[in-house]
Amino acid sequence: MLAAIAALSFTTACSDSGGGSTSTNSSRASSTPASAATDADAARITMKNFAFSPVTLTVKAGEKVTVVNDDSAAHTVTASQGGAFDTGSIAGGKSGNFTAPSKAGSYAFTCTFHPNMKGTLTVS
Template sequence: MNRTTPRSGTRRRRQVVGLLVPALLVLVTACSSSSDSSDGSSTSPAAPPSTAPGSVVPPPATGQVVLTISQFDFAPKPLTVAPGAVVTVVNKDDTPHTATAVKDKAFNTGTIEGGQTGTFTAPTTPGTYNYICTIHQFMTGTLIVS
């Protein structure tokens, strides 16, 4: 007769608990570390964001001029800036792009890898400047300097 006794079920539960408790302790210890120190000492500041290839750089601070590339399109359209303004270009696509003035190469970001940012300085002469992505020339935009 093959009968399971309450004792064998208890043994299995103890084995499972014996395996789970150490794993839970490791998780709790790892999650409970804190940068707050009670002895008044300070911790070192966090490292600045990485700009290595493939890393995502956060967009610039509020108040800066931003041109966004997303889904193979520039925004806003058109972009109006002051003469000589520094424009930060945020590439939200996974593929590289540029923002390059069509006439006289009045500005050019160079290649901006996917998830990265680049900058260009707007011309100092007021006017309307058409630009493209030299990699994907169907991508167009207009910069108005006024």
């Protein structure tokens, strides 16, 4: 009887391990959306060493722009004129986003905390 209980426990443990496999497969399934997210992140501004990269970014009207702060200090991406876009404060090591204006044109932007950080968003 004791051997039967031990065998049943072993079988249950093995089936739990199979559940782990299913979880791994789920992770693989979620990697597909991650790939899609990477494609969506093509419109990206990175802030590093108190500079924007790229300095000039071209996007489509209404496109989502991801902003990544790789510095330790907080930064913003703020349109210089007309309030066309503003990320607000993005803490060091964090990210944010904004939607590009719906009107085509060239939009200068800066960091409100560090005015020497400048860039241009071109909307087509």
